[in-house]
Amino acid sequence: MKVLRADPDPDTVRALGELAVLEVFAGSPEADRVSDEALTLGQALDVGASLLSGLLVTRGLYLNRTGRRVQAIAYLRESERLAAQAGDTFTLARALGNLSYVLATTDPAAAAEAARTAVRHLRRIGAREFLAFAIGNLAGSLRELGDWDTAEAELTQAVDSDGLADIEYFACERGWLAALRGDAETAETLLAGLRDLRSSEDPQDKVMIGIVEAFTAAASRKMRCIMPERC
Amino acid sequence: MLAHTDTQGISSDFTSWAWSLAARAAFELGDTAATGELLALLDAHQPGYLAPMLRAERDLSRARLAASDYDPQAAAAFAAAISSLRELSTPYHLAHGLLDQAAHLAARGDTEAATAAIGEARGIAQRLGCQPLADRLETIQLARPRTATS
Numbered sequence: 001m002k003v004l005r006a007d008p009d010p011d012t013v014r015a016l017g018e019l020a021v022l023e024v025f026a027g028s029p030e031a032d033r034v035s036d037e038a039l040t041l042g043q044a045l046d047v048g049a050s051l052l053s054g055l056l057v058t059r060g061l062y063l064n065r066t067g068r069r070v071q072a073i074a075y076l077r078e079s080e081r082l083a084a085q086a087g088d089t090f091t092l093a094r095a096l097g098n099l100s101y102v103l104a105t106t107d108p109a110a111a112a113e114a115a116r117t118a119v120r121h122l123r124r125i126g127a128r129e130f131l132a133f134a135i136g137n138l139a140g141s142l143r144e145l146g147d148w149d150t151a152e153a154e155l156t157q158a159v160d161s162d163g164l165a166d167i168e169y170f171a172c173e174r175g176w177l178a179a180l181r182g183d184a185e186t187a188e189t190l191l192a193g194l195r196d197l198r199s200s201e202d203p204q205d206k207v208m209i210g211i212v213e214a215f216t217a218a219a220s221r222k223m224r225c226i227m228p229e230r231c
Numbered sequence: 232m233l234a235h236t237d238t239q240g241i242s243s244d245f246t247s248w249a250w251s252l253a254a255r256a257a258f259e260l261g262d263t264a265a266t267g268e269l270l271a272l273l274d275a276h277q278p279g280y281l282a283p284m285l286r287a288e289r290d291l292s293r294a295r296l297a298a299s300d301y302d303p304q305a306a307a308a309f310a311a312a313i314s315s316l317r318e319l320s321t322p323y324h325l326a327h328g329l330l331d332q333a334a335h336l337a338a339r340g341d342t343e344a345a346t347a348a349i350g351e352a353r354g355i356a357q358r359l360g361c362q363p364l365a366d367r368l369e370t371i372q373l374a375r376p377r378t379a380t381s
Binding site for chain 1: 241242243244245247248249252253255256259260276279280281282283284321322323355358359360361362363366
């Protein structure tokens with residue numbers, strides 16, 4: 001990075017952008033500085049709508065993780081606009097998928113709509129990993145709305161029709177829905193089938209498993225086990 | 232469950248659901264220390280940083296505490312919490328809040344209001360297909376209606 005920063009060009013911005021993604025998702029103390037640097041430099045070098053759109057997504061995600069939701073939404077909406085302007089379907093879908101994630105706690109209906117649009121784009125272009133992410137966000141928004149049947153249907157379609165049977169995250173979402181309905185047995189079966197997610201170091205994966213385990217404990221009326229330190 | 236709020240954010244979807252479940256568990260277990268810690272976790276943030284669901288759940292948690300302390304403001308606290316849940320939270324959380332309120336109303340002998348709250352919660356439980364909510368409905372003891380005696 002030192003070499004690239006010395007005489008910055010669009011490649012520098014791309015490298016910073018990729019570094020920013022890693023820092024933001026790791027919750028690193030460098031996330032603020034790097035995501036801001038990438039976007040600031042990208043604007044200064046006028047790197048173009050497509051690349052700027054991606055940088056806005058990353059910065060928006062950082063802002064959301066620090067509780068600055070309104071700013072995050074603004075960044076993601078601008079990212080969506082620029083990606084559409086550039087005809088960059090993948091980045092557009094990425095912006096929409098992340099917008100749905102950020103909107104989930106404040107406007108789940110809008111979140112579901114953004115996620116559905118992202119899913120439509122991603123199915124068309126065959127971006128498997130991001131499709132899984134967008135479907136997960138759609139299911140989450142539907143869970144917020146109380147439309148649990150449709151959430152279940154979307155997850156089933158993802159497994160049966162989108163070729164995403166290996167995405168263990170979906171098993172977690174399904175386990176969560178089962179636990180919410182009081183079906184501890186199904187939730188426990190789904191949890192028992194997790195392999196990759198259990199060995200993942202990603203904090204989001206750990207949190208997801210923790211949530212499903214907690215709601216499964218609640219479904220079995222094991223309230224004391226919801227707080228393991230008191231279990 | 233709440234250990235990763237620093238990477239997920241205090242207002243993430245996960246944190247919101249986790250906090251509300253932990254607060255309910257703490258209350259049901261009579262663990263006032265844990266309830267205090269959970270409330271302190273939210274009170275450490277300015278209101279704009281908290282997800283709407285968290286603000287509503289915090290109101291509900293405080294209403295439950297007020298009721299358990301026999302605070303005369305508990306009924307008003309529950310009413311405010313239910314308003315928050317309606318506006319800011321999910322149908323699932325609203326139904327649980329209605330049942331918390333119904334239990335308080337029933338204990339005060341306000342059978343009519345308790346019955347209304349239970350009825351609304353029952354509708355939500357049926358739409359969601361949520362057995363835990365349905366099970367809770369059965370646990371709320373309503374006062375027998377008074378009958379005239381000769």
